[in-house]
Amino acid sequence: MSTLNPSSSPAPVPAGPHAGKRLSPLRVALGVVVVLGVVAAGLFGFRVFVVDQARADGLAPWFASYVDATVTPSFPFETPPTDAQRDVVLSFVVAASGPLSGSPGEQDGSSSADAPTGAAADPASGSCTPSWGTAYSLDGAAQSLDLDRRIARLRQQGGDVMVSFGGANNSELATACTDPEALKDAYEAVVDRYDLSTIDLDIEGGNLTDAAAGQRRAEAVAALQTERRAAGHDLAVWLTLPIGPSGLLEDGTDAVAQMLDAGVDLAGVNAMTMDYGVDLDGASLGRSSIDSLNGLHRQLGALYSAAGIELTDATLWSKIGATPMIGQNDVPAEVFSLADAQTLSTFAQDKQLGRLSMWSLNRDATCGPNYVDTRVVSNACSGVDQGDASFAGVLAQGFGGSPDAAADTVTTPEPTTPVVDDPATSPYPIWSESTSYLAGAKVVLHGNVYAAKWWTRGDTPDDPVLNDFETPWTLVGPVLPGEKPFALPSLPEGTFPTWTGAAIYEKGDRVLFEGTPYEAKWWTQGDSPAASSADTDGSPWVPLTESEMAELTAPQQSRPGG
Template sequence: MLTDRATQQAVRPEDDPLADLEWQEPEAPAERLSWLRLGFLFLLVAGLGAGGTVAVLHLRDTAGPTAKSWAVPYVDVTLTPTFEFQDPEANPANDVALAFVVADPKDNCAPSWGGAYSPDEAAASLELDRRISQLRAAGGSIMLSVGGLTNTELAVACTDQAKLTDAYRTLVERYDISTLDLDIEGTATADVASLQRRALALKTLQAEREAAGKPLTVWLTLPVAPQGLTVDGLGAVRTTLEGGVKLRGVNVMTMDFGSAPGSNPDMLALSTQALQATHKQLTDLYLRLGVQLTSPQVWSRIGATPMIGQNDVDAERFTVADARGLAEFAVENGLGRVSMWSLNRDAPCRGTFANVVVHSNTCSGVPQEPLAFSAVFAGLPGGAVGTSGRESVAIPDQAPTVDDPATSPYPVWRLTAQYVSGYKIVWHGVVYEAKWANQGVDPSAAGDGSNPTPWSVIGPVGPAEKAPKPTPTVTDVTEAWNPNDMYVRGDRVMFEGLPYQSRWSNKGDAPSTEYPIGPDEPWQPLFTVPGEPVTN
């Protein structure tokens, strides 16, 4: 998805002196900002920064306890010219996500920055370690982003589980990070083997860091459409959770929606639509896995990352006004995280490009003041990386909820039952509805692109709900069923207080009380059961 950050291969400045000529250079800032980050935020609160931030800060005071959104913009570490993320004059953000760590092209199990620098080389050539220390000394923090669209993520390239775990451990320990961001894109979202390797490595590291008193927070960053996460993306989340990772949240890339040329899409509307859809998907997924979260809890586990300015899709432009709208949406809903791609691009392009599509890694391609997007998102009220007051979610190890037919509001799912479209059932404390006729498909199981699940999640079973009470459709049946009688087609009997009609000749076959009663049972029910679809 993030093609403008990924199509340019990371190169050393000394190897490619003409690297910048392909792109439009950003203008120098019109005025220098205060050296102190606190001073910068004071300017925002006073209304001297970019428009719209004051409104966002006001919402912080009135939106309630769930309004804990925090800003952590991405920085393309290997891009030329080097972005001085540690300098408050160039970066008003307190926290940054440094991107991207990938597999070394010469050693699949060794981490590298953009495939061009080993960690030691990045320290020497880019002064990366020193700049991180400077940011931290000023009260800032870093999140490390691993993956991306270009190059190969470590778990995809490295098939040796022990070496993969060592590679992640090297990153966590060298940079002393509390938060890892796994950016999974392209074919990697459907690579189940790499997803499982990654999950096992992260589970191991989380256990180690927890034991050492330095918990490790994990985010997944995934592509999204207005309809929500892709089937593969949702599967990646599920595989990660089922692999034992305590997942802090899912950050969706609200960009590159594929709008038609000349369509002038509303990027804010598409982004919020995608976030709402993701909220529903994650609510359902956690329910399927035995975790019931409230709506605010789910929102706190969702992040949004727009591509500021011109997107890779020519028709799509995310403006400063869109950024203000997203910031307000984040605070109103308690969105856990807002990032942007990228700080390197938060500047106007040089020249007159008002009516020209400009794709650049070093400027936004839309009208803006320098650092205008950063100014908007810097006003978000959340704390530093990993300290926003929300806990990671782990899937419980205990056995799933045992459903009691005496208290379940709909029939309990059965492996052998035949379900029609619209039929509602209960399974492991959750209500599901059949999207189409099916048999033998576990409602809590994951679907995929070639074999989607036939069950949609309705919601959890409430504590006061009771067993379904069948409603007879006839009132003239009085004869009780007798196991010694021979019945022919059309005979009617009462069994356990409910009427039935014989489908064919039978003797000794008791009417079924397991719902739904299938067409292969000798007795047809003359009653309806809650959960059955209404038919005309």
């Protein structure tokens, strides 16, 4: 996510941000089971997944806005005026690029408390040392920003914080730190200092395209998550990624696959539904966000399936988050309005997404009269006229859960029984591997209706694919209760000539055969239209499409004066 200023990070203060956090019996139990699972996996060479008790108990999805922790003026996240501002994602912890300062322009010298164990390879470079936007050490942020104290105050009022690693600027820890153990310790230093149950990995730009860094990141986070769960401490991991109108790009799907292959139990993937920078074909950012999330849902299904974890559609939706950039985006033509926020909110509630966020709480206000050009992105206002409304208030609707409670969730494979399709209750023919289908043809498979995008044969409609262009099928929707086989409207006798074996037909000629209209694909004589269903490719006949039939049977509009 874009930020015009760097970000900062805090350090351990006695009884500071840890106040109010407790170890639940469920977390202790999960830790014991995870330990047993890890041991079993090591002994027998297979993955063990724990029952998802929290999800089974109807865990509520949650909302938390990003807050740029070091931007000026400082945002008072510690005194939320509404429940919509109760939980926040503090941004961004990155690798320190040099000796850290306690405040801009003032050297405080990084204390040994800031540097994780084993990170002494190059203390001057700070490559394995976490910082807030390279501007503050953890101790420096505690001193200059009172960050630890403000976190503690928020928790006293029932709120909580997550920390986001990465962002659009600077080097994410895994990109800069090549020592695997030091990298894990760097993440752990931040998690322990702020007593975090949820972390956010905002990976974009060069941090995302660096495959070696991605592998280090996945392995370090997996090790840290396993250690913490074994000790009874939850650690939910959200991977925040840029997205296009049809889903994640290849670097994004690779990042998810790396995490799953390393054994990270992802809480979910949070899509940055912003700054598309491509032609949206007239669609609003709200509509484009929905398209992006539908694509991500399909991709997650394929990625988890490839990792040997089968999840239901509902669980996959619960593993998806969305983060729009409110108001004016960095792409001048893209503006996320309050109406877009309501569109996304309605969709998110309907699908029960696991989380919603926004960039950023700092910007959730109408710009003042002195801010002349609202097309230039501001860190302190949205660039749109919000009136009395807030983006947080709109997006938080129906998302009253807690990130801390959600951290109890553990992913487990879900046995799924494929729907057995019944021709008597299916509106279209049941898909067959041996049948050829032309563009526009509709079929039923496992309780869903699919439409062919182009000629296809043998391509299973519900095969998991990462990209929409890899499948010739579009999911239209489920078979509805009470449906019966679709019957083409009958045409009156004489609409077209009745087919006869002796007649010669040219390409484009239409005939009636047993009440069904067909059109010739090429010159033919003696070839019965009845063969078209068994041999779509070889038959010279194709039945008219639904739309063509509808045109023929639609009542004619009377013309003025006619």
